[in-house]
Amino acid sequence: MNSLSAVPVRLDQSLRWFAQIWRSLRRSRQGTVGLMIVIIHMLIAVTSPLIVPYSPSDIDGKNRLAPPTREHPFGTDSFGRDLFSRTLLGGRAAIGVALLAAAVAVIWGGLLGILLAFIGGRVDEVAMRLIDALLAIPGLLVVLLIVVALGTGFGVLILTLGYAYGVSTVRVARGAALGFVARDFITAARARGERKGAIVRRELIPNLLDVLLVEYVMRASWSLTAISSLSYLGFGIAPPTPDWGRMVFENQVLLAISPWGTLFPVLALSSLIIGINLAGDALSKAIGLDRSREAPT
Amino acid sequence: MLKLIVQRLIFSVITLTIVAIVVFAMTDLLPGDWATAYFGKWATEEGLAALRDEYGLDRPATERFAEWFSGALRGDFGMSLSRKKPVVELIRYRLRNSLLLGGLASLVTIPLATLLGITAGLRRDRKADAIISTASIVGMSTPEFVIGTLLIWALSVGLGLFPSMTLGNPDAPIADLLPNVVMPTATLTIASTAYLLRMVRTTTINVLTSEYVEMATLKGIPRSRVIFRHALPNILLPTINIMALMLSGLLGGTFVVEVVFNYPGLGRGLVDAVSFRDVPMIQAIALLWAVMYVFFNLGADLLTTFLDPRLRSLRG
Numbered sequence: 001m002n003s004l005s006a007v008p009v010r011l012d013q014s015l016r017w018f019a020q021i022w023r024s025l026r027r028s029r030q031g032t033v034g035l036m037i038v039i040i041h042m043l044i045a046v047t048s049p050l051i052v053p054y055s056p057s058d059i060d061g062k063n064r065l066a067p068p069t070r071e072h073p074f075g076t077d078s079f080g081r082d083l084f085s086r087t088l089l090g091g092r093a094a095i096g097v098a099l100l101a102a103a104v105a106v107i108w109g110g111l112l113g114i115l116l117a118f119i120g121g122r123v124d125e126v127a128m129r130l131i132d133a134l135l136a137i138p139g140l141l142v143v144l145l146i147v148v149a150l151g152t153g154f155g156v157l158i159l160t161l162g163y164a165y166g167v168s169t170v171r172v173a174r175g176a177a178l179g180f181v182a183r184d185f186i187t188a189a190r191a192r193g194e195r196k197g198a199i200v201r202r203e204l205i206p207n208l209l210d211v212l213l214v215e216y217v218m219r220a221s222w223s224l225t226a227i228s229s230l231s232y233l234g235f236g237i238a239p240p241t242p243d244w245g246r247m248v249f250e251n252q253v254l255l256a257i258s259p260w261g262t263l264f265p266v267l268a269l270s271s272l273i274i275g276i277n278l279a280g281d282a283l284s285k286a287i288g289l290d291r292s293r294e295a296p297t
Numbered sequence: 298m299l300k301l302i303v304q305r306l307i308f309s310v311i312t313l314t315i316v317a318i319v320v321f322a323m324t325d326l327l328p329g330d331w332a333t334a335y336f337g338k339w340a341t342e343e344g345l346a347a348l349r350d351e352y353g354l355d356r357p358a359t360e361r362f363a364e365w366f367s368g369a370l371r372g373d374f375g376m377s378l379s380r381k382k383p384v385v386e387l388i389r390y391r392l393r394n395s396l397l398l399g400g401l402a403s404l405v406t407i408p409l410a411t412l413l414g415i416t417a418g419l420r421r422d423r424k425a426d427a428i429i430s431t432a433s434i435v436g437m438s439t440p441e442f443v444i445g446t447l448l449i450w451a452l453s454v455g456l457g458l459f460p461s462m463t464l465g466n467p468d469a470p471i472a473d474l475l476p477n478v479v480m481p482t483a484t485l486t487i488a489s490t491a492y493l494l495r496m497v498r499t500t501t502i503n504v505l506t507s508e509y510v511e512m513a514t515l516k517g518i519p520r521s522r523v524i525f526r527h528a529l530p531n532i533l534l535p536t537i538n539i540m541a542l543m544l545s546g547l548l549g550g551t552f553v554v555e556v557v558f559n560y561p562g563l564g565r566g567l568v569d570a571v572s573f574r575d576v577p578m579i580q581a582i583a584l585l586w587a588v589m590y591v592f593f594n595l596g597a598d599l600l601t602t603f604l605d606p607r608l609r610s611l612r613g
Contacts (some may be wrong), residue, residue: 136586140552248443274438277438
């Protein structure tokens, strides 16, 4: 493994780890572009309530389905709402849900996977059968069923998406942890008589942080796709909160008359997910997870 | 070999049983029973009592699960709540339509993704690879409803080539569906080709950097022969499992794409059933998807074992 893999727990060293990741991302052009796109989107998401010219639900009755003008840079929708304001604000809820859902997924899936690799034996075997069975049910279907029963509150969306996308993280984390469980420093820790919890916390988790980080970036991009698709279907972020997925649905029927209401949210959503994936791809290559960069064994 | 097949079959049956329990539990044990969920705020005492009586909702969940599961094994999924018809009758044509859509999409996706993936892998870090890889990241990142919407904008609204919506019933003859199936097929093809070709590219690179390919090259075997005889089988073998996973997803119908184009397949049926809280329909479609997933995984496992002499002798 390369030098990035040995990650100690101390704060200054964690900072160095982040700095190293940052540098390796910047080294690849793909990673730099992806990172820039994501940063711009995050800045917009954070500052948009302060900079939008109109409230997302303000109705300009005289200007319905207007094309882009000086007054409305992105035009207006069928109610006469300002599409520039709605597009700038439309990512906030979805991004928030996706980032938190990905965190939930990586925390529960990652911890369970590492624990299973560490425990091994019969428990591991039975648990993995169960995980395989759960993978047979499409993630979006699970989310749909739970959301219909429990409503589309942010808490419900975050937890159900986090559950659904964490199932496959269990596999990934377990696979990565298995590579360490049999290594000498773990055996040494066991021989020193360290408690199991301490070994998992101090030896295994720090060594798996880079794998979990790549997992987090991937889950965030999937969660963002999933929450936007749910909103498109009418089971996600509920009006009046502006949302890209919902905006595409609302304006799609008007494509022939006024495509702006569809195109701007489409551009915003796609560029963000592309940015996340470019950065994620470069990250996994930098960390050495991409199989294609591995030295032949 | 036989032992292995039997073992895999047993695991598949266990998996399906677990899936059936999870699907049933998820639709059944969530707050409120079917009757209250179905009627929502229009519930009346009589209506609730009648429905609970009709479906025997007062009985314990285990008893109802046993009845549902044994019915499902015989192909009987009960009566639809919203349409008052047997579920099997309602999903039969939807299954056919989803198979048509997924079948066409797979027919294009699998050869296309294999070709592009191997090309990118062979020309690693050169221009062709850069173009293919970047395009695949864009295709993989763009949500299906966005691809579908953009296709509608370009091909239906702009060029007027294909209808953007299917207006027929699920039981329309296949010939009537053909013009409607083009754009959903294109959407699914773009999304899944982008995903699959990345896998094929990675596998290609792994194989090309392996010792046996290096050995073959050093022995002076011509490049084309190295690629076709030594590399290709080892590139295709590991992708069978991924293709199976993709096939089960495509054939089951992805509900987002079916909703975008109002295509009358299983996915569209599921979203409708969810809106109407039509629990027997939801359970049937969810179980059907899981059956396809397990079936294709089993098929891929057996096929790779059969094709790979190493696995055959190792575990057989």
